[in-house]
Amino acid sequence: MELLPNNHRPPTNPISGIGSSALALKRSRVVVSQSKRGCVTCKTRRVKCDEQKPLCRRCVQAGRLCGGYKYNHENKASAPLRPALKVGVAADSHTERLSCLAAHVLCLDNNGHPLQEDGVWGRIFLQLSNQVECVKAAATAFGAAYESSLNNAIEKRPCSAWHYYGLALTRLQSDINNGTAGPESLALASMVLACAEILSQQERNAFAHFLGAVQILTTYQDGQGASRSSAGILSTIKDELTKFDVLISSYAISQTPAFMYMESQWQGAAAGDDVFRDPELAINAAMLCLHRSYQFMESAAKLRYTYPSWKAHDPIMCKGQSDVVTQCRSVLDGLAALATTLQSQYSSATSTLREAETLAEIYALRTQLTSTIIYLMCVDSPFQTGYDEHHDRFQGIVSDAAASARLRRRAQTSAFKRFSTRPGVVSSLFIVSMKCRDPALRALATTLLNEQGREGPTDGHIMAAIGARVAAIETSACKASSGGSLAPGDVLEEQRVHGYGVSPPRLNGEGRRVVDVEFSRPKIPLVQGWGHVGYACLDNWIFWSEAIDF
Structure with a gap:
């Protein structure tokens, strides 16, 4: 079980002399009763669990990754891994409600169990979004963007969505500048904000957040700002970033940036029978x-x-x-x-x-x-x-x-x-x-x-x-x-559309949802102009734009 970095542990006061030895001996004989319903991490460490839901507070305060709860010796995460506030139940805090909405959409199944328990969108996200401010703020921004997408907001997000997104950006930048959050938290917050931009179909902004997460991990790999205890979590986030790159690239295939060569811990897996x-x-x-x-x-x-x-x-x-x-x-x-x-x-x-x-x-x-x-x-x-x-x-x-x-x-x-x-x-x-x-x-x-x-x-x-x-x-x-x-x-080469570009959806004058699409084809068809026309130059292409409703 990997440890999360903890910069706020209380200092220990050394006690000198015979008293300290006697105290240590006395403490070593204390038997702590274990809870049968404790979290996996506390059971493994043979310590008493406080059974706080959805995450053991003892693990959170110590900077450990809480392993969740298992009952009846089943290999399933139990219901306590659900967020404490359920969507639809009246909540005292709008922020908490949006954060829980993000958890349900990103990482929980219909029963409130993590879709990928040990992946990024599992206990790592659930714990960091409850423990680290920048991840919490990013989760809230995603929840607001998701709620906005349900309302078919096109031209711009509602004020509340813009508000939480701005707060998340400010918090993330502050934590980057002050070093108050670990690289695993900063990278995860950037990924969540990229997801929020994708929901709003702002792929360029999403890609900027994605590259921000890459830069954070690159800085860590250069030996700055990370503890050994978070190495396993960082490796998991790095793997998820590589998969994220595939998602972004598949939208406009072959558009992966040339400098994005993040290799994963599963890179050596041979495509064999095993x-x-x-x-x-x-x-x-x-x-x-x-x-x-x-x-x-x-x-x-x-x-x-x-x-x-x-x-x-x-x-x-x-x-x-x-x-x-x-x-x-x-x-x-x-x-x-x-x-x-x-x-x-x-x-x-x-x-x-x-x-x-x-x-x-x-x-x-x-x-x-x-x-x-x-x-x-x-x-x-x-x-x-x-x-x-x-x-x-x-x-x-x-x-x-x-x-x-x-x-x-x-x-x-x-x-x-x-x-x-x-x-x-x-x-x-x-x-x-x-x-x-x-x-x-x-x-x-x-x-x-x-x-x-x-x-x-x-x-x-x-x-x-x-x-x-x-x-x-x-x-x-x-x-x-x-x-x-x-x-x-039967479609001849000179009659074929070569490429396209699409802008985010908008509302036209009649209130219909439309996208502006720019199509392209060579000004002089390839079969006629090759050898005489430089098709690498944009001047030799025709571009025209159409508004397409859907």
Whole structure:
């Protein structure tokens, strides 16, 4: 059990002479009665627990990570791990209510048990948000942002949400400047504020908080401002940051910053049979594979408009491309075998809702890996027609996404919509709706996309509206030139949309929710201008903006 840093322990007064030896001997003979209902940490240390809920006050005051409570010798965290104030119950403090709301949304299941007991969104978050002011303030800001999102606030957050967000920023900056909080608390507070910005669909601000957490951990790694006792917690937070990077990158694939090379404690996990016998290890292996793939794509994208294909010019990049594709395929195959095993367990009478959620996440990761393979295999060429070679993979994305969505619909609904830092199916389905030019499969992906809700920074309804608009732009141009019905691959290179950019939602003059989307394509089509036009220059591109309602 890792220790949390404690800078406020009372000093001990030494007692000299024989009296001190006698006192020590006398104390060593004192037998402290243990509570049968005490927390795990106090039982392990063989000391009396004060049984405070949701966290043992003795552990909190000593700076230890409270292990929670277990009854009837079950391997489940009991109800006392729930926040002391339940949402819906009248609370004396608005701050406490919002903080508890954040706990339910970020880390608790329908029964008030931690979704990931020993992860960041488990006992670490529950304890630090009760123990450290900057984490508490960030949790309150997230709760206010979540409540605002339920009210469909678009143009700006309500005054209360802005108020708590500002307080959290001020508190975090103060703790950074004064050194009054440990690096694990500062990094976690930054992550929670990033989640609050994602709820408001302000991805740039979220990314700034994410980089702030990275900088805090980098400072710690350079040997400043951390105790050995918090090393395990910092390592867990570091792992979560790597997964957070995957979530942000999957929204605008290959946009991971080049300097973000945070390696995790599970980086050495080989994608072998042993890894894929354990669901959590398999998920970690998949997340790390995605993390490394996005890093490669970020470096490869710089060469995208240098050559018609850089395969003939850069053997080092070709080797890197081959390596990451091979790794993605290996992890994808391992997840397929694990999904088959878990599917049989889920069909049995003894299956649990947790198993169904795990299987849904594995199918979602398969969609991410498949879409990543498509991008990796097309990253060496700027031509959009290269995506037509991956029709079977596009079909696999749609199939796995449908399986993941179906499993999540069967699971018990919660009073709160969960917020997860792990990627889902929305971004993968959006890639199908953007890059697959088979009309039937493209339409199916857009329909599935429209049935999804929010996943981190991505909104299924917004992505579906953008994908439908791109399909309409391309097919209308194609029909105008061909005059007949479309078949797969009939969209010509010069008629294809290359990229897009999207702003946060707003309300138009009629009170409808809209997003401003900027589309782009080469001013002179690649097939006509290559060798004469420098497509690395923005002047040779056409950009146009449209307001799309959803």
